[in-house]
Amino acid sequence: MSSVAVIDYGMGNLRSVAKALEHVGRGDSVRVTYDPGLIRRCDRVVFPGVGALRDCMAELERLGLDEVIRECAKNKPFLGICLGMQGLLDHSDENGGADGFGFFSGQVRGFGADLKDAKTGARLKVPHMGWNEVHQTRPHPLWEGIAQDSRFYFVHSYYAAPSAAGDVAGTANYGHDFAAALARDNLFAVQFHPEKSQQAGLTLLANFMTWDGRA
Amino acid sequence: MPLAKRIIPCLDVDKGRVVKGVKFVGIRDAGNPVEIAKRYDEQGADELVFLDITASHEDRETLAHIVEEVAGQVFIPLTVGGGIRSTANIRRMLNAGADKVAINTAAVSRPEFVREAASRFGSQCIVVAVDAKQVSAANAPPRWEVFTHGGRKPTGLDVIEWVKRMVEYGAGEILLTSMDRDGTRDGFDLALTRAVSDAVNVPVIASGGVGNLDHLVDGVIKGGADAVLAASIFHFGEHSVEEAKRHLAAHGVAVRLTQTESAAP
Numbered sequence: 001m002s003s004v005a006v007i008d009y010g011m012g013n014l015r016s017v018a019k020a021l022e023h024v025g026r027g028d029s030v031r032v033t034y035d036p037g038l039i040r041r042c043d044r045v046v047f048p049g050v051g052a053l054r055d056c057m058a059e060l061e062r063l064g065l066d067e068v069i070r071e072c073a074k075n076k077p078f079l080g081i082c083l084g085m086q087g088l089l090d091h092s093d094e095n096g097g098a099d100g101f102g103f104f105s106g107q108v109r110g111f112g113a114d115l116k117d118a119k120t121g122a123r124l125k126v127p128h129m130g131w132n133e134v135h136q137t138r139p140h141p142l143w144e145g146i147a148q149d150s151r152f153y154f155v156h157s158y159y160a161a162p163s164a165a166g167d168v169a170g171t172a173n174y175g176h177d178f179a180a181a182l183a184r185d186n187l188f189a190v191q192f193h194p195e196k197s198q199q200a201g202l203t204l205l206a207n208f209m210t211w212d213g214r215a
Numbered sequence: 216m217p218l219a220k221r222i223i224p225c226l227d228v229d230k231g232r233v234v235k236g237v238k239f240v241g242i243r244d245a246g247n248p249v250e251i252a253k254r255y256d257e258q259g260a261d262e263l264v265f266l267d268i269t270a271s272h273e274d275r276e277t278l279a280h281i282v283e284e285v286a287g288q289v290f291i292p293l294t295v296g297g298g299i300r301s302t303a304n305i306r307r308m309l310n311a312g313a314d315k316v317a318i319n320t321a322a323v324s325r326p327e328f329v330r331e332a333a334s335r336f337g338s339q340c341i342v343v344a345v346d347a348k349q350v351s352a353a354n355a356p357p358r359w360e361v362f363t364h365g366g367r368k369p370t371g372l373d374v375i376e377w378v379k380r381m382v383e384y385g386a387g388e389i390l391l392t393s394m395d396r397d398g399t400r401d402g403f404d405l406a407l408t409r410a411v412s413d414a415v416n417v418p419v420i421a422s423g424g425v426g427n428l429d430h431l432v433d434g435v436i437k438g439g440a441d442a443v444l445a446a447s448i449f450h451f452g453e454h455s456v457e458e459a460k461r462h463l464a465a466h467g468v469a470v471r472l473t474q475t476e477s478a479a480p
Contacts, residue, residue, distance in 0.1 A: 013340075015312055019287050051337050113416060117217065124218075125441065127339060127387060129418050131219040131261055131471040151219060151471040153292060155339045155387075174218060196292050196314065198256070199473065 002209055003029040005042035007069065007084075009049070009059040017048045017081065020195035024206035036068040044208070045072045049083035050155075053108065054098035056083055066101075073103050073187060077213040080189035085182065086160055088189050094158050104182050104189070106162035115175040127157045128174045134181065134192065135171050140215060142188050142207045143169070150200040152180070152192035159191060186213035216469040220435045221261035221442035222459050223420060224449045226251060227268045228297075231277045233450075234268065248281050249288070255449065256289040258456035259473040263289070264317070264390075264444060267297030275304065279311040286312025296344055296390070300328075302335055309340065317390050319344040320363045323370050326384060333385025342420075343386040347374045347407055348394045357406050366394035374407070375414050382415045389415060390444070393423040400426025400447070408438030420444050428454060428462040435468050 002025070006018050014032050021030045031038055039045060047069065049056055060066045072078055073088075080088050087100045092108035100108070115124040131151040136143045159178040162168060169188070170181035182189045188208070194201035226233045232246040252263055263285070267278045275298050282295055295308045296317030305316050322329050322343050333341045346366055351358040359374035378389050391411050393404035403421045412419045421440035425431060425448055434443045448454050460470040 013309055013312075013314060015310060016286065016290075016314065019312065020290050023287070023290070050339055123416075125416050125418055127417070128218070129339070129388065130221050130441065133216060196290060198290050202290055 001027055001029070002044065003031065003042040004044045004046060004209065005039040006030065006032045006046045006048060007039060007065060008032045008034045009056065009063055009065055011049045011051045011056055011059060011083070013050070014048055016193075017046060017195045020202060020205055021046070021209065024202050025209050028209055034063050034065060036064060039065075039068050039072065042076075044077040044079070044211075044213075045069075046079045046081065046208075047084035047087070048081040049087070051083055052095040052098070053083065053086055053092040053100060054095045056087055057098055057100065070101065073101070075186060075213070077208065077211045078187050079208050080182075080187070081195070082156060082191060082193060085189035085191050086158060088182070088187065089160055089162065092158060103187060104160075104162050104167050104184065105164060106160060106167075108158050109161050110158050111175060118173075118176060124175050127155055128159075129155045131197075132172045132174065132180075132192075136181075137168055137170055140169050140183050140188070141211050142183070142204055144207050145203050146200050152190075152194065152197040152200055154180075154192045156191060160189075183215055185215055219261070219469045219471040220440070220463065221420075222259075222431070222456055222463075222470070223262045223264055223294075223442055223444045224255045224260050224456060225264045225266060225422070225444050225446045227266050227446065228274075228278055228281065229268050230274060231281065249284050251450075252285045252289050255456055256291060259460060259471065260291060260456045261442070261471060262292040262294065264294045264296065266317070267295070269297075271298075274298075275307075279307055282308065282311040282313050294342055294390075296342070302332060305332055305336055305340075309336065313340075315340045315342050315388070317342040317344040319346065322381060323361060323363050323372065326380065329381055329386055330384040333387070338385045338387035338417075341386055342388045342390050343378070343381040344390040344392065345374060345378060345381075345411075346392050346394050347404075347411075349404070349407070357410070359407055359410075362394055366397070375410055378411050378415050382417050386417060388418045388420065390420045390422060391440075396424025397422075399424050402426060402430040403434045403438055403440075403443075405433055405438045408434060408440050412439035412441070418442060428459055431459055432463055432466045432468065435463065436466070 418441035
């Protein structure tokens with residue numbers, strides 16, 4: 001039995017994340033919460049979210065959650081999803097710019113309005129919405145049982161551009177390669193939505209629920 | 216392979232039951248939306264759309280419960296439409312487990328609603344549904360007008376101008392239904408689909424008229440659709456979602472094949 005806190009700061013469809021974790025958990029306790037004490041007591045932490053980073057960081061500070069996130073990111077198995085991935089970098093260009101937590105060094109950049117397919121030159125629509133292949137760039141306990149280049153569900157207009165190639169655990173291609181997954185020590189972060197990625201996503205979440213936080 | 220084109224079965228729900236004559240072999244309760252959603256998920260559907268076709272207040276609540284039950288068992292994106300008129304409606308559906316809502320009549324009545332909804336919930340969950348009907352003469356350059364109330368009520372809005380405006384207001388996706396083709400099984404209105412897809416920089420879901428698997432291929436290749444929506448070809452059990460995907464793959468369209476991804480062409 002394990003307990004997982006899904007950090008609730010009023011942005012995004014937390015219910016979906018919680019339902020997926022409950023589905024894969026073996027009687028594990030899934031708590032959707034903004035209570036820092038409860039988050040500290042849980043064994044693992046999921047940091048989800050959709051929207052723009054500026055609003056996200058403002059809400060986290062208002063709710064006093066920034067500190068507990070910094071704390072948990074030091075030692076608990078920690079999974080960032082979508083905006084919850086972008087927030088782990090230094091800075092995002094979205095919406096006039098905002099600083100993130102900086103657990104991974106690097107920037108969050110926009111795809112831009114004139115994105116084109118590198119091979120065909122065809123115009124690519126933004127947001128990047130739908131099922132795309134994720135290439136696992138190195139083995140990781142969270143990739144266990146997931147076929148190489150499996151498709152996951154994405155919906156985003158900004159992407160993580162980490163400065164250290166060693167932090168990348170998976171890439172996807174939309175106009176160009178970008179980091180679809182980041183990993184270091186007890187941190188794992190994904191741009192796609194595992195809670196909406198059917199079997200591949202559920203496998204990743206099941207792996208997270210048993211992960212000891214070692215890369 | 217690039218970003219996959221999506222196949223989206225659509226479930227028309229009336230008083231808690233899927234209508235349009237659903238006939239799956241082996242399902243006793245053929246109209247049970249939760250059972251049908253699970254079946255489509257197993258077949259590899261990329262998303263599901265639930266349309267509340269009566270959209271009274273009570274029915275919307277029924278649908279919210281259905282979505283809640285589906286969302287606990289089916290882990291792909293879920294869109295809910297029909298009678299979405301307020302941010303309270305949207306909040307209710309998102310809380311039930313929907314990922315997106317489709318706004319149709321309310322956008323026409325009050326376009327600012329789309330702007331409010333997108334700024335509150337994010338463009339990624341705001342789909343604007345457009346019912347289009349060709350209004351130009353047969354020999355004139357094609358022109359389409361937005362209709363509401365199931366194609367009965369003209370609005371005077373030009374479809375191409377309307378979709379551009381809706382994207383400017385924050386729509387993250389367009390669900391485009393040809394009222395001329397809906398229910399005909401003659402295939403998508405490809406000129407309409409192409410015109411809308413070229414006009415906006417957000418994904419377009421083509422809908423209305425699918426009668427066979429080649430129509431899905433045409434919608435993507437000729438119409439330029441990012442996703443194709445169909446009801447009856449799946450409901451009647453003529454084709455499974457997986458068959459549809461293999462057919463698209465055989466025509467060079469990138470799709471998500473769940474069973475044997477590595478064997479894809």
